[in-house]
Structure formats: structure tokens, C-alpha cells
Amino acid sequence: MASDVLSLKEVEASYQRGIKILRRISLDVSRKDIICLIGPNGAGKSTVLKSIMGLVNVEKGSITLKGEEIANTKANRIMRKGVSYVPQGRTVFPEMTVWENLRMGGFILKDKSRVEQRIEEVYELFPILRDYRNRKAYTLSGGEQQMLEMGRILILDPEYMLIDEPSLGLAPKIRKMIFEKVRALNQEKMIGILMVEQNAVQGLETADFGYVLDMGKIRFRGSGVELLEDRRVRQLYLGGGDAKKEPDQGIGLHDPNSYCKRRE
Amino acid sequence: MTLEARKVVKDFGGIRAVDSVSLQIPAGSITGLIGPNGSGKTTLFNLLTGFLPIDEGEIWYKGRRIDGLKPYQVVELGIIRTFQITRIFPKLTVLENMLIPTRENGLSHLVSSPRKDGRPKKAIQLLESIGLAAYRDEPAASLSYGQSKLLELALSFMVEAEIVLLDEPSSGINPSLQARINQWITEENRQGKEFFIIEHNMDVIMGLCHHIVVLHHGQKLAEGEPSVIQQNDQVLEAYLGE
Numbered sequence: 470m471a472s473d474v475l476s477l478k479e480v481e482a483s484y485q486r487g488i489k490i491l492r493r494i495s496l497d498v499s500r501k502d503i504i505c506l507i508g509p510n511g512a513g514k515s516t517v518l519k520s521i522m523g524l525v526n527v528e529k530g531s532i533t534l535k536g537e538e539i540a541n542t543k544a545n546r547i548m549r550k551g552v553s554y555v556p557q558g559r560t561v562f563p564e565m566t567v568w569e570n571l572r573m574g575g576f577i578l579k580d581k582s583r584v585e586q587r588i589e590e591v592y593e594l595f596p597i598l599r600d601y602r603n604r605k606a607y608t609l610s611g612g613e614q615q616m617l618e619m620g621r622i623l624i625l626d627p628e629y630m631l632i633d634e635p636s637l638g639l640a641p642k643i644r645k646m647i648f649e650k651v652r653a654l655n656q657e658k659m660i661g662i663l664m665v666e667q668n669a670v671q672g673l674e675t676a677d678f679g680y681v682l683d684m685g686k687i688r689f690r691g692s693g694v695e696l697l698e699d700r701r702v703r704q705l706y707l708g709g710g711d712a713k714k715e716p717d718q719g720i721g722l723h724d725p726n727s728y729c730k731r732r733e
Numbered sequence: 734m735t736l737e738a739r740k741v742v743k744d745f746g747g748i749r750a751v752d753s754v755s756l757q758i759p760a761g762s763i764t765g766l767i768g769p770n771g772s773g774k775t776t777l778f779n780l781l782t783g784f785l786p787i788d789e790g791e792i793w794y795k796g797r798r799i800d801g802l803k804p805y806q807v808v809e810l811g812i813i814r815t816f817q818i819t820r821i822f823p824k825l826t827v828l829e830n831m832l833i834p835t836r837e838n839g840l841s842h843l844v845s846s847p848r849k850d851g852r853p854k855k856a857i858q859l860l861e862s863i864g865l866a867a868y869r870d871e872p873a874a875s876l877s878y879g880q881s882k883l884l885e886l887a888l889s890f891m892v893e894a895e896i897v898l899l900d901e902p903s904s905g906i907n908p909s910l911q912a913r914i915n916q917w918i919t920e921e922n923r924q925g926k927e928f929f930i931i932e933h934n935m936d937v938i939m940g941l942c943h944h945i946v947v948l949h950h951g952q953k954l955a956e957g958e959p960s961v962i963q964q965n966d967q968v969l970e971a972y973l974g975e
Contacts, residue, residue: 667905708907
């Protein structure tokens, strides 16, 4: 296996009370990739990201970073190894300024002069953050807060970035811009991206490769274009309009209640 | 005319979040509220439902002035809302959450004897249709973000509401459920319920709404039928980015 890869093999994970969330999940992310996970609510997409970050217990399988086993390692140590995580929803420190939020991104770095230098790099990528550097984060709009969150984890100069729904709650114009920034991070900074998206069409358009999760399993995989063009994927997961004309071929996934509970 | 804002103003410190906005929800309609992030949409919802006091202006509902009422008093009038960031009870089960919302004042209905009013049955039907029935006895905390958005949407359908304000009902929701949710809204609307919906998903807005209001920098930028709004240059520039 190529060394410069974040790799999940047959990963199984659960929260408390034995509800198994992930079943034999295998996927690879290289630093050249933008990978997008889509799927129904409760399918386990966010849990994939959390399992990499050590935020949920991995019971079976392995997660390796450049060949080194990292499953069930604490999040702060994972971050030091070059994997950063932007959780779902707005997670900026609301009462801190933009600049202070960016400084917090370097909390685990000892060399603070590097933090200042990286903040400058973040300002170059997101010029609006420089303009607003002295404003408290809660006064920023949703799109600006999303940029601040992405900027904040860039302070650690990650090689891999896990992003949970970057476009959540964003207006169409800003949504487009955020996906462009994701692409820029991948192409200009060589950051491998693993993102979860419910704006599935735009997510897949941005991605090189996509996976459809359902009931904790990978049901479909393919290039973004392949998944967007796949009739079953469109029908079952993208809200495709042809669902009525062509009933699905008995995979039984169209009834949301059939994929809820996974008690082992 | 049902719900109406007259020259409503709200300031946060030095920032005017809502700037002399007047609007009326046409009777029997599904009305959309769109605009860039930070344009004042959620703040306007908070003002209409008593979660924030207005600084200037008036809010009317069916010929009665309602600004100054507390949120629970607004609910008693039949005005229900959901939140962008969900507000469910994490330690109660999914089904228990469903049985809490009511238009009646007080909590007595929560401790009364076994119910014979069909609410549990309705709750289970709603949970089934959004794929949460299997979670009915799980604590709501075990739901993912998207699932708790779905739960909150379902909660708003448990109340005998006259008008429902939905704050981004489709954000974080898988597109495959959207058609079903649109169907609920359309059916309830046919039975006389009005809707006022904040949404960034243009397919949802253009497909559902009879009337659309656009906010920008706290002011009303445009208002009209979906086909008119879609062709408004200012809206395209400020919001859609085409």
C-alpha cells in the first residue's frame, strides 16, 4: 500500500449500548484526493470521521496513517500526526475575536511564532478573515464562520482534513464559494479531504471519489461523476425525480425504516 | 391577513439586524423567507415568536397586536416554530419528545393518565414516515444531527398550529427524504395550516412556496411569486450568485 495514505480497513465502531454504527468500512484517502461521503440521516457518515479522530470506539478493523496504526488514538495526538477535523455545525468560540479563534487553532503548538506565520497564510486564503480579525466570531455570518473554522484547523498545517458538512446552512452563493475553497485546499496545499455532505450533488461534483453509506455499510462507491449518473444512487439518495417511474430493484433501501436500527 | 410585521426594527449593539421590515403572510399560503447568511432571517423569526423583544415597530396576528407576548403566549395563539439548531430534550426518548409539544398552557398534560386522544398514534406515524420509528425508545441524544433536525420537524406537526415557522427544515437532511417532507407541508397547508419557511435549498423554496420574501442586510430586498423572485437581478446578485 502506498505510504502516504489515510486508510480504513474493515472498521467496525459503536457508541454505548451495543448499537453498531459502522460495519466493515474500508476506504483510502490520499493527499491528492477529495472524497465525499453521502447517505441517509443516521447512516454513519459522521461516525466515520469520528472513528478516525478517536472520538468513537473502534472495535474491529484498522485505521492507518502512512502505515502506522492510529485506531483509538486520542484526538489531540491524531491532530499532531497531521489529521485535522472540522465538526458539524458552528463550533467557533463566539466571544473570541477572529484572530483569537485562529490562535486557538495553534493551541497544541509550542512554537507560537509559527502560529503567527500560519495565520498570515490563512488570511491569504480567506481575505475576509483579515478584514474581520478584531470582530467577535458570533458577529460573523454563517459562511464566514465556516471559513474561520477551516482556517483555524489550517494553523496545524494538516496533511488530511476531515470536514463534516461544510455547506450546512449556507446560502447558495456562499455554498459555491466554500466548495471552491475546499478544492483550493486540496490542490494548492496538497491536503487530502474526506468530507460528509447532504448537499450530495454539489459534494460529489467537488469530489474525485465518493462513497454512499447506508445502515453503516458502504453500498456504492465510484467517482463523483459515476455516482451522480448512477440511476439507483440518484433514486435512493439524491432525491432523483425518476423514483416513481422506475421502482428500485428490490434492494429494499427505499423505506427509511428498514435501515434504522442496528442492534447486534 | 394572518401574521404581519409593521416596520419592525432590531439592533444588536451597533448592528441593525432587522431594519424596518414590513411583511404580511398571505392567508392560507406557504411563504418562503430567503436571503444571504447574516441577513436577519432567524432574528426576524425570533421577533415574530417572542423569543426576542422588538426595538421598534409592531407585530400583528389576526387583528391583534402580539409584540411583547412571551413565546408560550405566542404558541397559545397557534404560532409554532422550529429552530436552526435543534432544541430537543436529549435524555427523553424520541417518542417522549414527540408527546411534549402542545398548544395548551402548562405541563399538566404530561402527567395525566394514559392518553386516549390519539397523539401517540399520530407521533408514531410521523416517526415512521421520516425513518425514526425504530428509534422511538432511544434517548434523543443518540440521534445524529440530521436525525434530530427531522425529529424537530416532526414535533412541529404534533401541535394544533395555525401557522408554522420552519427555520431551515432541509439543512442536514438527505435529499431522498425531501419529497416526503414537502408532501407533509403541502398536505397540512391544504388543510388550512400556513407556513413561513427559511430555507437555502432553492428547489424546496421554489417548489413549495406561493410567496417569497427576500431579506438583505436586515432590509426587505424583494417580495413576490417564485417566478418573479427567480428573475430579480438584485436577488440573483446578492443571494444566488449567478
